[in-house]
Amino acid sequence: MLLENDHQIYDNWIMQVILSTMAEGVLVIDRNSYIIRVNRAAENIFMQRQNVLLYRQLQDTTANQDITRLVNEVLNKGKEIFQEIMMIPTRQLYRVHGAPIKNSYGIVQGAVVIFYDVTEIRDFAQVRSEFVGNVSHELRTPLTSIKGFVETLLDGAMENSAICRRFLTIIDDESERLSRLIDDLLTLSSLETNEKISRLKPVCIAKSMRNVMNILGPQISEKKLQVEFIYSRSLPYIKADEDLLGQVLINLLDNAIKYTPPNGKIVIRSKRDESRVMTTFTDTGMGIPEESLTRVFERFYRVDKARSRRHGGTGLGLSIVKHIVESHGGEVFVNSEFGKGSTFGVGFLVV
Numbered sequence: 001m002l003l004e005n006d007h008q009i010y011d012n013w014i015m016q017v018i019l020s021t022m023a024e025g026v027l028v029i030d031r032n033s034y035i036i037r038v039n040r041a042a043e044n045i046f047m048q049r050q051n052v053l054l055y056r057q058l059q060d061t062t063a064n065q066d067i068t069r070l071v072n073e074v075l076n077k078g079k080e081i082f083q084e085i086m087m088i089p090t091r092q093l094y095r096v097h098g099a100p101i102k103n104s105y106g107i108v109q110g111a112v113v114i115f116y117d118v119t120e121i122r123d124f125a126q127v128r129s130e131f132v133g134n135v136s137h138e139l140r141t142p143l144t145s146i147k148g149f150v151e152t153l154l155d156g157a158m159e160n161s162a163i164c165r166r167f168l169t170i171i172d173d174e175s176e177r178l179s180r181l182i183d184d185l186l187t188l189s190s191l192e193t194n195e196k197i198s199r200l201k202p203v204c205i206a207k208s209m210r211n212v213m214n215i216l217g218p219q220i221s222e223k224k225l226q227v228e229f230i231y232s233r234s235l236p237y238i239k240a241d242e243d244l245l246g247q248v249l250i251n252l253l254d255n256a257i258k259y260t261p262p263n264g265k266i267v268i269r270s271k272r273d274e275s276r277v278m279t280t281f282t283d284t285g286m287g288i289p290e291e292s293l294t295r296v297f298e299r300f301y302r303v304d305k306a307r308s309r310r311h312g313g314t315g316l317g318l319s320i321v322k323h324i325v326e327s328h329g330g331e332v333f334v335n336s337e338f339g340k341g342s343t344f345g346v347g348f349l350v351v
């Protein structure tokens with residue numbers, strides 16, 4: 001049987017174990033603002049080594065006024081308080097819960113302060129609201145243009161058949177762009193919900209590439225581009241979802257065509273590189289400025305918005321490529337010399 005003293009030691013030990021395994025930071029503070037208990041998570045939040053915080057007054061351990069103010073209020077008013085507090089310099093955001101510890105007469109003896117990390121939630125909310133903002137903007141642009149042309153037509157421009165035809169062509173192009181945008185958004189969202197690609201099978205990348213070259217044949221001839229596809233006969237099969245692979249190759253070749261001036265050259269190479277088949281698209285196009293290289297795979301990012309729009313681009317093509325390739329366990333890369341050309345590459349795992 002455990003003696004009372006043993007009970008206390010045991011309870012203390014259990015308390016330590018619980019505190020040390022908690023992901024939330026915990027501080028226990030006495031009524032004079034001295035820290036009398038602290039767990040590892042809280043030491044990390046305050047960026048202090050083990051036991052450095054213990055038995056020091058809270059205001060001497062942090063320059064964060066919000067925390068000291070919250071604790072003072074809990075101690076002075078005996079109230080429970082919830083507040084979001086940002087730690088500097090880490091910019092981690094915490095939902096902080098301060099609760100008074102009262103004795104049996106209801107007199108405040110101290111406070112317990114718990115820190116819940118809500119940084120990810122904040123970042124996620126930010127990304128989502130930026131995304132919604134971008135989508136709304138992208139949808140509004142063609143809609144505004146369609147509405148403008150329809151109003152001008154109704155105001156009388158309809159009577160002139162040449163103008164009427166020109167405006168209707170623009171309306172047709174803009175509706176086309178709207179529908180492409182919605183298709184791209186649906187692709188992205190279905191990629192995001194089915195994190196794992198389920199229809200993986202051995203695929204011959206050379207066959208898929210030839211297919212894609214056929215589909216984009218008219219655009220290639222229209223711009224009088226020279227397109228070469230170089231690959232070895234012994235190229236192994238890759239593990240891929242054939243439709244999604246097709247989409248990756250189409251998006252990359254489509255960009256190479258769109259961003260290369262007439263009479264330019266595009267070279268596509270597929271070769272084995274250890275456990276992967278790397279496929280690169282090298283064009284003699286306009287290239288990408290250095291500062292944009294890391295951003296071209298972001299949703300809606302375009303180096304030159306006006307130019308991309310003229311080509312009917314949504315700015316989602318490369319983010320779809322990145323998403324598909326990464327969900328296949330592969331990787332994407334880009335190299336470019338501004339004004340000379342670009343090389344985009346994708347690697348897929350060999351079967």
Ligand SMILES: Nc1ncnc2c1ncn2[C@@H]1O[C@H](COP(=O)(O)OP(=O)(O)OP(=O)(O)O)[C@@H](O)[C@H]1O
Binds near residue numbers: 302303308315316318
């Ligand atoms: N081969 C390339 N040469 C030069 N710039 C490129 C090339 N490929 C992509 N870019 C730049 O990267 C941006 C993003 O490309 P992405 O494919 O995501 O969008 P987009 O081509 O504008 O639109 P979409 O693919 O929906 O038609 C483009 O707007 C363009 O500025």
Ligand SMILES: [Mg+2]
Binds near residue numbers: 255313317318
């Ligand atoms: Mg594109």
